[in-house]
Amino acid sequence: MTYLCSFLDSLWNYNPLNTDAHGDDWNGENFSWFSNARALPPSLLDYEQDSPTLDNGGRILSSIVRPYPAKIAGIPLHFKYEITTGEFTLKWANPQAISSTEDVNPGEIPRTLRRPLLSRESEIFLPSQLAHSREILVKGLREGDRYVYDESRQTLFIVTSDDTPGLVHSIHVSVDPPARAPFVANDFWGDFGAVITFIIGALLAMFFSRVYMS
DSSP states (O other): OOEEEEETTEEEEEOTTOBTTTBTSSTTOOOBSBOGGGOOOGGGOOOSTTOGGGGTTBOSHHHHSOOEEEEOSSEEEEEEEETTTTEEEEEEEOOOSOOSSOOOOTTOOOOOOSSOOSOOEEEEEOOHHHHTTSEEEEEOOOTTOEEEEEGGGTEEEEEOOOOOTTOEEEEEEEEESOOOOSOOOOOHHHHHHHHHHHHHHHHHHHHHHHHHHO
16 A cells, blocks of 8 residues: 655655565656665664664655654744755744633734643754764754753753743754755756767767768
8 A cells, every 4th residue: 555645845655565676666656765675674673763773674764854843842933944954943932921812813823822831841853864973053042041962862852941921932953064965956967968968979970070071
């Protein structure tokens, strides 16, 4: 059975019967993020959360396994991840006065909560596939804020100190060295340069051969 997910410009599916030779073996597609042909037998897997063997059998994982805010101590406002560098930004706000009813303008994010926050600690999933052997750099923290990355739990913990209602927190997280760009943008010469060079070479060869024969 094939499971298909399409979200904006992302497209992937799960087809464990995928092979390098035949792809998904349907309609010429090759989008599965997993292939049994690439996987180790279960007896050889290490089931620790940060074990690289758990990724065995995975395909295009650099585009699928990505950071995301799992628990936010406040109101999430913005999140953006750049796959080619491994950087992401996150903005969230401290909740304003607690109320049971809200008047929110269309298109605006509500800034109030019906229940008080019980913690100032936010948790961001940061996969060890991206963070392993790299330094985690966090910018934008205020004085008194703290962070720690636990690779065994693949989680970046952020604890903020200022709980002023309505205050907006904004952090920028990067890794050093940066992640390699998994995709190379196509251009005209990259796609057709070899063909054009071959045609020009053939035309020149024909021209000089005629000049030589005449």
